[in-house]
Amino acid sequence: MAGRALLGHRIRTIRKDLGKTQAELAADAGVSAAYLNLIEHNRRTIGGALLLRLAEALKVPPADLTGSEEARLLADLEEIGGDPLFAKTNLDKQDLTKTLGVAPTMASAMVALYRAYRSANEQIDALSERISYDPFLAHAAHDVVSRITSIRSFAEILHDHSDMGHEQREKFTKSMAEESERLSSAASEMFSFLNSFEGARQTMLPADEVDDLLYDHGNYFDGLEKLADELRPKVETDPDHGVFLADIISYLKKKHNVELHRENPEKLDQKNSIWDEETRSLYISKAAPLTASRFEAAKMISRLDAHDEVEKLAASPRLTTDKARQRARESLHGYFAGALIFPYSSFLQTVTDLRHDIEMIQQLYAASWEQVCHRLTTLRRPGEEGIPFHFVRSDIAGNISKRFSASGLQIPRYGGICPRWAIHSAFLTPGNIKSQLVKAPDTSTYLFIARTVTKLGAAFKDPRSIYSILLGCDATYADxxxxxxxxxxxxxxSITNVGLTCRQCHIENCNQRAHDFVET
Amino acid sequence: MTHSVLIVEDDDSIVEALNFLMETAGFDVRIAREGPRAIELVKEAVPDVMILDVMLPGCDGFEVARNIRSHQLTKHIPILMLTAKNRPIDQEKAHEIGVTAFMTKPFSTREVVEKVKGMLNS
Incomplete structure (x- = not known):
């Protein structure tokens, strides 16, 4: 395909190099000038005898016209054209084809430049990851605190034990001076290290800013929980049965005059739902299963009844762009929906009693695996905490679309998670639960539970989204x-040693290593 | 009656300070600088109380505490855990394992002594 698209440009370039007119070449090849004009502008595809005649007339081997090298280059260029870097330059496929046809060396140079740019970016990502979780920094911080601890201890001992012998006093004074020196050099090393990374961190993406907002709140939003608790009795018809979709539909109609409609997914741009404020209609995709439909409807209640609380949270200085604020709103409406469907205290009691058997919890609350896992990570109410969980959602290509950690586990921000994590092997047995004990680089042992979830398309031929959800906690809570x-x-x-990403991982002789460890 | 304390800490200066404080407070002191060594010393002679750092060579303080809480003869030992990491998750883990008290470095030496004495009395 790529070769065909380039053929016309190549014929035109070679013809011009030979100083031939279109009419001359057309005559040599035995076609009309008008037809050659169409060929040169890629409006006619050619092959077979005509291709051979043209090649002969241009005195080049036919392969030079159909060239596979160029086809590869064009594929590379098309990939480059899809990079958000060029989003504002309107670089389209025709421009790329033209560039390759007219100036192939320039196209090669562009590909080389882009590769260098990508490589530099990957390096920056790896380095900024390392700043966040760097073993050197962790060690340096520990060293500084230890030095301060000993200096403070010696100072207090000298003050509180004025009757101590001269020799002992001298010894402590000397130790204190030595510790002060060590503290100075530890602090200097730390600053040098940090200075070497100045400017390495990229501007944050909206998703990263929302992640940070969730971390700031420990993924627990008391205001939204309280609102959900207040509203639930007005929504559900029977507290013993929980919140049904029918309850929400009826509440939205009565309280807010909102109508819920089910709509074909193609009309909703493949989204689960669309809210039309003007007609006060909530359109929910027919492709959305019941669990997702109920969740979307519950998010609608949040938009209408928790608006002020969500806006207050979305005004956080953490969020620096409209995109980030919008993303945060969606996330917080989702939080509210979870809080409405899974009442905090009774849900905590239930999951504790069932020893976090997610499938049983799903049945009790008629909820999806992902909804239950997500709600488990929000059980962080001070004084009434559940297990501190971590949660990661990855697609089959390893892109991380959701991440949160209250367990202390470090989770890469940009993907490239260690292949030993069960989040990947879960794709081998879709729908089955995979448990794994791992020893992480921070030396803590964690329990991982992973399984895939499939989001169905509207029809047989529609692509399905498959994700792997990893839930886990420190092994201390395993029982x-x-x-x-x-x-x-x-x-x-029975414990697997894992890393974070290859570039941050020291494990030697790992048979799954894809990238070298990045030395700093 | 003299009480015994096992100090589990790998930083020499902090060991020096804690050793002085505990001896001055009348304790019989033993010291371990690695996690596995601490478990050995507890098995040799059960101390009345333990001061336990989190970050240790061999195995960390949580592992040591878990091991001690899992044996009938040692599960009652009051443990004061010390950590340089001021992370809520560490406190939660310590609580889950059944650590008696938890202090963050840099600690007050007076509070350490009071805490250790308090744990013995309760």
Whole structure:
């Protein structure tokens, strides 16, 4: 395909190099000048005998006209054209084809330049990851705190024990001076290290800013929880049965005069729902399963009843762009929906009683796997905490679309998660639950539970989105989860050593290493 | 009656300070600088109280505490855990394991002594 698109440009370029007119070449090849004109402008595809005649007339081998090297280059250029970097330059496929046809060396140079740019960016990402979780920084910070601890201890001892012997006093004074020196050099090293990274961090993406907002709040929003608790009795018809979709539809109609319609997915741009404020209509995709439909409808309640609270949170200085604020609003409406469907205290009691058997919890609340996992990460009410979980959602290409960690586990921000994590192997057995004990670079042991979820398309031929959801916690809590039953925490052989990403990982002789460790 | 304390800490200066404080407070002091060594010392002779750092060579303070809480003879030992990392998750983990008290470095030496004495009395 690519070769065909370039053929006309190549014929034209070679003809001009030979100093031939269109009419002359057309005569040599035995076609009309008008037809050659169409060929040169890629409006006619040619092959077979005509291709051979043209090649002969231009005195080049036919392969030079159909060239595979150029086809590869064009594929590279098309990939470049799709990069958000060029979003504002309106670079289209025709421009790229023209460039390659007219100036192939320039096209090669462009590809080389782009590769260098990508490589530099990847390096920056890896380095900024390392700043966040760098073992050197962690060690340096620990060293500084230890030095301060000993200096403070010695100072207090000298003050509180004035009757101590001269020799002992001298010894502590000397130790204190030595510790002060160590503190100075530890602090200097830390500053040098940080200075070497100045400017390395890229401008943050909206998704990163929203992540940071969630981290600031520990993924628990008391105001939204309270609103959900207040509203639930007005929405549900029977507290013993929980919140049904029918309850929400009826509430939205009565309280807000909002009508809910089911619509074909193509009319909703493949989104789960669209809200039309003018007609006060909420359109929910016919492709959305019942669990997702209920969730979308509950988000509607949030838009109408939790608007002020959400706006207050979205005004956080953490969010620096409209895109980030919009993304945060969506995320917070989702939070509210979860809080409405899974009442905090009773949900916590239920999950504790069921030892976090997510499938049973799904049945009790008629909810999806992802909804239950997500709600588990929000059980962080001070004084009434659930297990501190981490949560990651990745697609089959390894792109991370959701991440949160209250467990202390570090989760890469940009993808490229260590291939040993169960989040990847879960794709091998779709729908099955995979439990894994891992030892992370911070030396803590974690329990991982991973399984895939499939979001169906509207029809047989529509592509389906498959995600792997990883839920987990520090192994300290393992006994409180059914998924740890049968795993031997005391046996080192049953614990997998994992890294974060290859570039941050020291593990030697790893048979899954894809990138070298980045030295700093 | 003299009480015994096991100090588990890998930083020499902090060991020096804690050792002085505990001896001055009348304790019989033993010291371990690595996690596995601490477990060995506890098995040799059960101390009345432990001061336990989190970041240790061999295995961390959480592992040590978990091991101690899992044995009938040692599960009752009051443990004061010390950490340089001021992370809520560490406090939650310590609580889950059943650590008696938790202090963040840099700590007040007076509070450490009071806390250790308090744990013995309760």
């Amino acid at each position: 409180r989860l059914v998924y740890a039953d049968g795993l031997d925490r005391e046996n080192a052989d």
